[in-house]
Amino acid sequence: MEYEKCYIYAPPEPSSEERPLKRPRTSKSHSQPQLPERLSAYRRIWTQQEKRIQQTLEDADSVTQEKIVRFIGASTPSEKEPQTPIPTGLVVAGPSIASHGSFFSRLGQSIKSETNSAYTVLTSGECPNLKTLLKCLVKKITSRTDDGDEDGDLHHSGVSARKGPRLLDFDLGHVQQWQNKNKTQHIVIAIQDTEAFDTAVLVELVDIIYSWLDRLPFVLLFGIATSAENFEDRMSGRSLRYLDGQKFDVTQSDVIIEKLFGATLASTDVPLRIGPTLSHRLLDRQKDHVQNVQDFIDGLKYAYMSHFYANCPSIFLDEGLLFNDVSSESFEALRNLPSFRRWIETMLENGNASDVRILLESDQSLYEKIVEHVGLGQAAMASLSQAASLFHVVRENLQLSPPVRLSTIWTRAAAGDIIGSPLFRETMLSVKKTSSDRLVPLLLFLKELDVEGSPIDWDRFYQNLDKLVQEHAGSGPLRSQDDVRNDSVRTTVIAQKVLLSKHKATLSAQDKAYSDLVARLFDELDKYFTSAFIDPRALFLSEVLMYDLKSPHTEVFQPKPRFAIERALASPHDYLGCSCCDRSQGEGEAILAATQPATAILYQLFLESGVLINASDLWSAFEAIIGEDNQEDESRTSALIQRALAELRYLGLVKPSRKNTDHVGKIMWKGL
């Protein structure tokens, strides 16, 4: 091949009967009983959740949106003074870029409905330069009219084209014509992702809008992801002089997530719960990687979908389900659940063998038990959620530090490890020590909250306390006997040793009465929490009531593309599963074998080398591994290495080096 510059490589034909050695594993799909029914059950339950989510999102934004709408309504450009700056709103929307779009579209709806304004959103993608930006702006504003007007528009432009000079399509004169007809009070331009815009384009846009301000009532809204100061630093001094406005802070996404969590997962009437592992993952991902409300909602939805799709007994979550609607396969699946087995075993231990036999044999009686236990389980989960929120309220009102979020409390409660935890002990102790000035607002709050089915009579507690406080004449608040301020420490020095001894101050009669009240409250709270904070995973049917599998969720929401490619190349056996390059036969280390794909071999050689790789060295090492006996025919090996190298280059792992023509540069390292 020395004399040939290039040649066509004809790979040796494998014989057609032989199946290829390496091929991906495939398996047949399983049968899915009652899929349509589960789909409808999913849809019903998810619709409720979606309503709650929408409601929460709208509530979260409403304050900011109202402010912005009021600002726009108030900013009337005065006709007399030509030199007024452009009214500008800096909407600091936070780093969760993906939720900006929906925020601005909701904002647009409320602006349009409450003020007589035209509203357009510009994004950086559609505005690479000033001309395109203006074109886009003109198009978006002028096509906002109703259908009836549009005919007139067409007619009008047709006439002007025949009659005289036509406006170029990026001329704001179009907007002026439109404005003369429609007479809107403001033209609001929202710039959704200000940071992504070219600064020069923004400066010019501000300049042009300022110049037109005496004819067109523009209002600018800048969506800012970092901070308003950052934006001001980027703009030139002259543009800043043309702008005058206010800053609007959008609710931070972690606050919204917290609210969403309270409304969807930790709410009392949710038929299907997300388990502690998964909700912990969802929250952690928000904290560590992305702050994105939409992503949280998607994760939740996916969990619901997977539960109903992959879990056959999930059909029992459908309300109003009749016995005849359930197929026997579902009962069979249910009998295989670990929680069913546990339940049966406890029944056996209690000596109810006949009941167990009935349950194992008769679908009808099992059905009745299931319906009963689904209701019981949901009630238990509801009381757990309620206790979690009560716990949160208590902590918040006693101003304990560090502040612990409801989501954290709920997740720990759902994992069943809140009773006996330091957090629980600390909270309960501080209840004991509370002085009356903190307890009064807490009880008042709880009384107002009036949790349904709460076992504690808050009203009575409050009235008793109120009476005590009224009678109390002293300056300070009432203190219980466990309050630290009722302790005094005495120091005695005996034989050069310091002894510290604590002494209780003598309590007044009122303080004693108050201590009794606090002690009663403590007991009742303790009883309530102990009864409510159960381990939900121990419940019968917990697999149906709670979805807590991390497997498909992690792969879908946190894929590892780079890791997957690196692993596939470094140890191809993991994916191919063929017997020929099984790693376990070797000494544990990856062994390079000729049976591996050529690209994988080359990649492993590549891993061993430095930044610059000599192509000739690579070739000799590769040849040693492929190890064809007949040295004459290099064409196969040569073709393989060339293809492998091209593939590595295509993956972006190597690039040709400019300094040394016979070397390739390494540009990616494994494990990053």
Place this chain on the structure above:
Amino acid sequence: MLPDEILDTLQSQFPCRESQIQQLTTFYSEHHLPSPPLLVAHGLTATGKSSIIKSLLELSSLPHTIIRCRECITGRHLLERIVASSLDALDAFGDEKIDRRRYARTENLSSLVVNLQRLLEGRGKFVLVLDGIDKQREAPPTMMAALGRFREVIPNLSIILISSLPLTQALYTSSTPHVHFVPYPRSSLLTIISTKPPKIFLTPPSADKFPDYTSELAAEDDAWLWGRFTAAVYDSLSKHTGRDLVSFRMTAMKLWRAFVEPIVAGSFGTRDFSRLMVNRRHLFQGEEGVLDRIIASESPLINAGSSLTSSAAPLTAKRNMRTLAHDLPYYTKHLLIAAYLASYNPSRTDVTYFMKHTDKRKNKRRVHHAASTGYTKAKHRKISRHLLTPSPFPLDRLLAIFRALLDDPNVPQAADLYTQIATLTSMRLLVRAGGAGSADALEPGAKWRVGFGWEYARGLGRSVGLEVGEYLVGGVD
């Protein structure tokens, strides 16, 4: 209107511009007298060029049109604009409508000449004003020269070019009259600004308590105090920061309310100027009055008055303002810090700073530090690294430093990291460094750099409990 009347009106409307108004009125007040075919009015910003010419032409009722060049996006746009607004102006000044069909297109300068020639044939004098011609975007290179020679083909067209600098070089024609609008000196600025003094009392004091304080008296006080106040503002601030009328007025208006606050509160009389100056001296010492800001409401001027004794208070307030309004996720912050370090540390020092398995790290670092400062000082001054522009780095270096910074080495290689990098790029906190192929997102070995400064990086580091300065080569300060 007669030329003398025009002159008087303009003089009263625009004080301190006598000679310029006189020159312009001579040229453009009479219909039957010839005007110069081309005139250049030049001067810096806020010297009254555009407004005087506009008022003059309106008063003289000459047919004219004014085109703001900064509204025109391209050269073609300007040409179309000229024809269209000339048609509009002639329609407005004349009686009959002009048939517009012949003027549908103006692609280039020659068709502009043809169109204008056809348009102005057999008509009287027409004045075309091009405002800010030197700021025109994508102007055809021959435009200026062509405008200078329009007089040869269209005798009844008179063009006024308004620019900030004289255009003698660009026009290629000699003997073009120039009217220079000189920047206002101190005395003129004070005269102009004192024509409309703002009020001391936004709501007049109640008539029952002060029956003698009439509105005439109040106006007199306003003018008296405003005159002295503006002189002080000019001498202390505007003289050094912005001497033009607009920024001077802006500064004065910004400081005015804070200045008269004690009078409104009742602690000083309206004529206690010198005591007021001493009391409010911090207004003239700080930079807040001359900075351009979008958000006017949160001006710290008023607050600063209460804490006169400690100058540190406004500083800390400012620093608090500078902190992140919205918190970034945990790993995103680490990515940003890693990017900052990758940009400001030379890659050869990475082994020293980020290898975990060497106990010589501290020693090496100190040696490096001492050598770099002690040795180079004698030869040439070394600029601290964090004051230089960030240098580009490949993505893998960023990820490697990111992993070295984290305490927990088991961060999964998930796609979330790449999502964050993309997000940061669209926030311009990370920027793709230029060069060939930088538009391609999949370009192997693409380089990046950071888009923020030291203060921000330090803030990020402190929010996750990491002192960035410890990892920075050469240290900071």
